[in-house]
Amino acid sequence: MIIELRQDILVANQKMVSVVKERLAQEKVLMLNIIGSPGSGKTSLLEATLAGLSERFRVAIIEADVETKRDSERLERFGVPLYHINTGGMCHLESDIILASLEKMDLAATDVVIIENVGNLICPADFDIGEHAKIAVSSVPEGDDKPSKYPVLFREAAAVVLNKTDLVPYTNFNVESFTTDLRRINGTVPLFELSATGGNGVQAWLDWLIQKVEASQA
C-alpha cells in the first residue's frame, strides 16, 4: 500500500518552536540567534554587545559549543545570566534544547536572549529555534567570498555583521566585493562593518539592537 502524505519532517522541532515563540511573546522577550564560522568573533561580538547593552537591558546569554565552556567563561565577568550548552558533536542547535534553557531562565526579568550558536555556516541556518532574528557574523580573515559560498545563511539573516574590519589593510579582503555579493543574496539586510575588539562601528550595531529590543517591548 502507498500512503500519500505531505508532512513536515522537522515537525518535532517546529512544535517546540511554537512553544518557544509563545513563551517569548508572553514575556515580551526578544531572542537573537548569532551564527558564524569558528573564529569569526561571535564571542567577541557578544562581549562588545554586553558592554554596551547590559546596563540598559536585562540580557541573558545561551552559549553553545561542541566542547569546552571557554566562551561562557569569557562572558562571566558581565554578570548576566549565562546558560551553557555542549552539543557533543552536533553541528547546530534545535528548539528543544533552547526551550530547556528558557525554562531555567526568569523570562519575566529578561528583555533579550542572545544565543551564540555552534560555529558553523550551514547547519544552524537550517534549524529554526524560535528566534526573532538570525544574525550572520563573518570576519575579514575568512575572505570576502563567504556570502556567495554560504548563501542560505546570508539570505535568512536579519542582520549581517562583518567583523575584524581593522584587519582589512593587512589582507586581500575586498569590502566592495563582499557587499556586492551580499546584496545579490539579500538586498535589504542591514550590514554592520565593525571591529568587536577595536570598537570601530560597534555603536551602529548597538543602535540597531536597541531599536529591536525596544520594538519588541512596545
Place this chain on the structure above:
Amino acid sequence: MHEMSIVEHLFGVIDDIAKKEQLTSIQRVAVEIGGMRQIVPELFQFAFDAAKDRTIAAGAELAMTFVPIQATCNGCGAVFEVQLHEYVCGSCGGADVKVTGGKEILITSIEGDRDDN
C-alpha cells in the same frame, strides 16, 4: 552534516506513521526537499542508509525530489525561480524580494505492508 540530524527526524516521523497505519515493513520512502535546505543528495542518501538498519524500513528505497527556490518581488510582484542564489527580480531588477518556495522538507509518501491479521 545536518543531513544526519534531518534523517533522524525523518525516522521519527516514519515511526509514528508506521504505528498509526500498523505497517510491518516499508519498501519506499519519498521526500521533497527545497533548495533553501542545502541538502547534499549523496549525504542524505548515506545518512538514510545508515539509519534504516534495524528499523521497519531496513530494506527501503529512498526517493528524493528537489524543489527550486521561488521568490516574489516586493516591488513589482513578479514571481520567479531563484537561480544560483541570486535573489534579484528578473523583471524590475529589485532586490527587495521574499522567498515564497524552496524551504520544503517533507515526507510525501510511504510504501509498505500492513499487518492484516
